[in-house]
Structure formats: structure tokens, C-alpha cells
Amino acid sequence: MGEASPTPLTKPYPPTPVGYLDWNDLAENYAGKATTLIVDASGKGDYSTIQEAVDALGAGGGEVLVAEGNYTLTRAIVLNSVEGVTMRGMGPGTVLRVSDKVEKALTVDATAGQRMIVVSDGSAFSVGQHLCVTDSSGFEVCRVESIDGDTLTMEGVLVNGYSVADGARAYTCHSAVWITGASTRVRVTNLQVDGNRLNQEFGRTGYYPSEHQGDGVRVSDGCEGVLLDHLWVRSAVAHGVCLGGEGHRVELCECWDNGYDGVNAEPSCDRITILGNYCHDQVYWNGVQFGYSTYATGSALIVGNVLANNYQGIAAQGGSGVDIVGNVIQDSRYDGVELYDVDRFIVSGNLITGALDLSDMTNEGIHVEHECSVGVVSGNLVENCAGDGVHVESGAYLSITGNTIRHVAKHGLKFAQINGRDSTVTGNTIVDCDAGDTETYSGIAVLGDRVAVVGNRVDNCDKYAVHLASTSNKCIVTGNQLTVYAGSSLGAIQDDGTGNVVEHNVVA
Structure with missing residues (x-):
């Protein structure tokens, strides 16, 4: 008797990873048949890249389901002003890894107020990448809007000038996942983020609230109701998770070996929940950081986390209405x-x-x-x-x-x-x-x-x-x-x- 054919999944698909017993069955029988879009780097499913699937979701939202495998990111996965979108992996075997830093020297001085820089090899970069433009006097982070030969046009104007004589250069500095704009009710769950810290550069010192640079998962100010759960976030050159906006939850994640904080909620954040995470062995800074210095920050519930071998277990700065309850700090x-x-x-x-x-x-x-x-x-x-x-x-x-x-x-x-x-x-x-x-x-x-x-x-x-x-x-x-x-x-x-x-x- 021949082997029975696999039965297609009942729609809507099971909401937990337990239901995904056979990825090939899921990809072959479910792809393209609902608001769930399948991403598989091997070619099965609807798309081979995560960004393509995110961009293909309609105004009503939906889910991007990402197969196990290594996904090398030459620029951040961007969720810009989306609503009701879930990005779900298959567990720690779904790995989003930031690609090695790419750096090129500027060949022409750049002046404050202009949008263009000229580099030694423009083909090394791509549209949508975040670049740190720097020389010995300062730096700023820009996003590439277009490329014409060796001329890169940025989305905004340069704040500072950069001199070839002072070692002016540009290098990639993006996060793995960037949730931005007016995004609401976004969820990222059940996958691993590898920031590839040892092959990056981090130029930031101090607090830059609107800057995107080298976090594992970055949520911009203006977003609301983002849920980050069951993530493994490691080796980001900056923060493992960095939040702006309000109403967000970070739950049941493991964050380790990140250059700065395991979980960071920036000033202007409000109504933030940080629950049940394991944040350990950050390189320079804290397990959990809420706010910064005396900048006005809202309320937070930081509860039930295990925080080990960080600079500070929990640092709360500038907030109003902060509860730190039931954590284990070692x-x-x-x-x-x-x-x-x-x-x-x-x-x-x-x-x-x-x-x-x-x-x-x-x-x-x-x-x-x-x-x-x-x-x-x-x-x-x-x-x-x-x-x-x-x-x-x-x-x-x-x-x-x-x-x-x-x-x-x-x-x-x-x-x-x-x-x-x-x-x-x-x-x-x-x-x-x-x-x-x-x-x-x-x-x-x-x-x-x-x-x-x-x-x-x-x-x-x-x-x-x-x-x-x-x-x-x-x-x-x-x-x-x-x-x-x-x-x-x-x-x-x-x-x-x-x-x-x-x-x-x-x-x-």
C-alpha cells in the first residue's frame, strides 16, 4: 500500500510552532493560499527573502512565516508604518544574521547640508542601507536613497561636514529588524537575531534618540503596541532590543553578548512591559535599561527577569511610574x-x-x-x-x-x-x-x-x-x-x- 499523501493544514494555520511538524508540507500546501506568506531561502514557499514577504502583505496585515535557515542581512528588515503584522520564525534555527561591515573611503569632501557623498566604490553599498558617515571630528547615521556610480544620495541632508584629509569614510551600521514609522500591533517572535558584533563597528557615544545604528531589533519612536517575544538576540554591536514609542512588550527573550544593553527603552517611551527575559553577559552595559539620564520617560513594568553578569542588572533613569518587581539579579x-x-x-x-x-x-x-x-x-x-x-x-x-x-x-x-x-x-x-x-x-x-x-x-x-x-x-x-x-x-x-x-x- 502506498504512503498516504500529507494533508494540507487547516486554515487558519495553527498559531504556535507545535503545529509546524513538516516544513515541506507547510510550504507546498499552504504557500500563497492565505494572508500567511511563507519565506524559505531554499526556494519553497512564497518568497526567498523576508523583506519581499513583508512588503507583499496588504493593508490588513498578516503573517510572515520564516523557515529554519540562515538569512544574511545586508540591510535591516524594515516594517514601516504597518499594522497587524507578525513575523514568526521556526525557533532558534531561524537565524537573522547581520552581514559583515562594509566600509569605503570618501573621495570628495562632504559639506553640511548636502545629501550626497562620493565614495571609492559605490557598488559596495545598496539602496536602503544605513551608513555611518564619519571622520576624525564626528559622525552621523544616514540611509541610502539612491546610488549613481560612486555617488550615494541619502534620504536626508548631512548635519556635519566630512573631510577626506581627516579620514572621511562610510560604513554599514544597520540593525537586523527595524520597526518604524507609525507601526502598530506588530509582533516578532520565535527566531534568533545574530548581530555579528565582532565584524561590525559602533561609532556612537552618548544618547541619540532618532538614530538607528547596530541594534538587534530596533523599534522607533512613533510605534505603538509592538510585541517582541520568544526571541534569541545575541551579539548586536549596540543594544539587543532597543525601544522607542509606547505600549510595547518584550517577553520571554534571551539577550546576550550585546555591546550595550540587553533590552533598552529610550526616553519618551511609556507603558512598557519587560517580562520574563534572560539577559546575561552584555559586553559593556546593562541587562535592562529604561530611560536615559534626566530625559523625560514614562512608565514601565519590569518584572520576573533573570539578569546575570551585566554592568548593572537594571538601570531606570528619568522615568515616572516605574515598577521593578520579582527579578533575579546576579x-x-x-x-x-x-x-x-x-x-x-x-x-x-x-x-x-x-x-x-x-x-x-x-x-x-x-x-x-x-x-x-x-x-x-x-x-x-x-x-x-x-x-x-x-x-x-x-x-x-x-x-x-x-x-x-x-x-x-x-x-x-x-x-x-x-x-x-x-x-x-x-x-x-x-x-x-x-x-x-x-x-x-x-x-x-x-x-x-x-x-x-x-x-x-x-x-x-x-x-x-x-x-x-x-x-x-x-x-x-x-x-x-x-x-x-x-x-x-x-x-x-x-x-x-x-x-x-x-x-x-x-x-x-
């Missing part, structure tokens, strides 16, 4: 969590841990700085930190409650002079601070004003359990249970400030 090279100029925030239920020998997390477990206000730091476990467990360098109207801080090299909890103020510290357990036994650091150190220290348990901290420094004023220390380190000749509480109230504490 072996950061600087801070576990940084909050910088953030208003209305919650940091709760996170495990923040470093190496037992205190060789990493060299700054703070949780670092609150640059005028943060109205925040809750609660229920976190901070341990094995080479700096302070929690350091309020600049923050006010904070509730620091129910945290466990143990085995840190400096203070368990510190409020800095002047700007660490007007806050409540209650119900924390602080054990084994000043882990180097230097009699230099205390369990709780208050250098600021109007801080209430109530109902905490402090044990085995080398200098003082609680130290109110000479700069402190109108603080309250009451109802705490304090155990003096047996090897210390110093007392449990030292009040060097003015107008402080210290009473009803239990000292053992």
Missing part, C-alpha cells in the same frame, strides 16, 4: 539596581546577589540617586555586595521596608548627606555589614535629615548598628532590635546629629 559588575531621577517607583521582591568573595557588584545593591522621590523599596534580598546594600544618595519621601540585607562590604543601608532625606526605614533585617571587619561601616548610616528608623533588626555590623552622623537632623530611631558585633568596642547607636530622637531600642 553578579552585576557595578550596581544591582540603579534608580536615577525617577519619580513614583516600586522596587520589590527582587533577589540581588553577587559573588561570595565580594569580587563583583562593586558599587551598590540598590542605588537611589539624582533626586528620586516618592518610592517604595520593599521585600528585596540584597547580599554579597562590595558596596552598600541600599544607598540613597539623593532621594526623598521613600519607604524602605521589609528588606533583608546581608554580607555587604560597606553600610547595610545609607542615607547620604543633604539629599538622602524625609523617608521611613522600617522592618528591615540587616546582618553582617562591614564584612571586611574594618569598623568603618554601620548597619544603618544616616547623614541626611528627617529619616525615621523604626522596628529594624540589625546584627553583626562592625561599626555601629545605627549611626546618625553629624549632618543628620530631626531623625527618629525607635523600636529597633540591635545586636552589637562581639569584636567591636563601639556601641550599638551613635547619635552625632542635632535634634534627633533616639529611644525605646533593644540592644543586646
